[in-house]
Amino acid sequence: SGVERLGDMIAEAKTIVPFTGAGISTECGIPDFRSPGGLWTRYRPIEFGEFVASQEARDESWRRRFAMEEVFAAAKPGRGHRALASLYRAGKIPGVITQNIDNLHQASGFAPEHVIELHGNTTYARCIGCGQAYPLDWVKRRFDDDGAAPNCTACDEPVKTATISFGQMMPEDEMQRATELSQACDLFIAIGSSLVVWPAAGFPMMAKNAGARLVIINREPTEQDDIADLVIHHDIGETLGPFVAN
Numbered sequence: 498s499g500v501e502r503l504g505d506m507i508a509e510a511k512t513i514v515p516f517t518g519a520g521i522s523t524e525c526g527i528p529d530f531r532s533p534g535g536l537w538t539r540y541r542p543i544e545f546g547e548f549v550a551s552q553e554a555r556d557e558s559w560r561r562r563f564a565m566e567e568v569f570a571a572a573k574p575g576r577g578h579r580a581l582a583s584l585y586r587a588g589k590i591p592g593v594i595t596q597n598i599d600n601l602h603q604a605s606g607f608a609p610e611h612v613i614e615l616h617g618n619t620t621y622a623r624c625i626g627c628g629q630a631y632p633l634d635w636v637k638r639r640f641d642d643d644g645a646a647p648n649c650t651a652c653d654e655p656v657k658t659a660t661i662s663f664g665q666m667m668p669e670d671e672m673q674r675a676t677e678l679s680q681a682c683d684l685f686i687a688i689g690s691s692l693v694v695w696p697a698a699g700f701p702m703m704a705k706n707a708g709a710r711l712v713i714i715n716r717e718p719t720e721q722d723d724i725a726d727l728v729i730h731h732d733i734g735e736t737l738g739p740f741v742a743n
């Protein structure tokens with residue numbers, strides 16, 4: 498079966514690089530983007546340019562974030578996260594590349610420097626001008642007091658979740674490290690991503706072109722199933738659960 502082949506490939510690999518999307522966190526209660534009920538079936542994304550240009554867009558963006566706070570605060574690593582953390586502790590995974598912003602790889606035991614966050618992190622905020630970090634509590638208090646999304650106390654530019662929005666520059670350092678990891682592994686496993694958002698979606702192919710074997714684990718078919726060595730159209734928790742070390 499697919500899971501047995503995956504087990505063999507994991508056993509044979511020296512260096513495994515996982516690449517994760519929202520599907521790894523759905524069992525943790527966090528909705529994905531493009532499945533039925535996903536975020537982009539309910540909301541239109543607020544692009545970076547709109548956020549910069551409009552106080553109304555910033556207020557709406559923060560209202561959406563606060564509405565999700567209980568979900569993010571309660572989320573615990575799922576079986577997929579825990580399986581990857583087990584392989585990381587076993588020395589097989591030098592780092593995980595993620596499109597996720599939920600901090601759950603860190604929560605599962607990855608050192609922060611081994612989580613490459615291509616789309617940032619939603620568990621804290623940053624000034625888009627000077628980069629000053631702010632806790633979400635601070636933003637919430639200011640929002641409640643002023644009735645509007647706050648600006649930076651240092652430079653007066655808008656404060657945004659520390660995530661990458663459509664239209665925003667990709668983080669250079671993370672892109673560089675993701676490139677190095679993709680080119681240096683012998684097994685690359687894309688987990689829970691529709692693989693439609695670029696440049697993130699370029700890493701599976703980059704790994705494949707550099708000689709890695711490519712596995713895709715996703716309930717639905719993805720754009721890149723045809724270039725994979727193994728495709729598992731199955732639930733992530735069930736597929737990776739057997740790799741959680743006790």
Ligand code: OAD
Pocket residue numbers: 517518519520521523524529530531532535596597616661662663689690691692693694714715716717731732733734
């Ligand atoms: P998507 O919502 O596009 O894709 C998630 C995939 O996971 C879907 O194809 C689901 O079928 C699959 N899935 C969900 N739960 C699963 C489960 N339990 N088992 C197996 N498969 C499951 O999410 P991403 O590909 O992560 O970026 O989205 C990429 C980017 O688009 C995000 O990082 C975000 C979004 O816009 C930005 O906002 C910049």
Ligand code: ZN
Pocket residue numbers: 624625626627628629649650651652653654
């Ligand atoms: Zn600032």
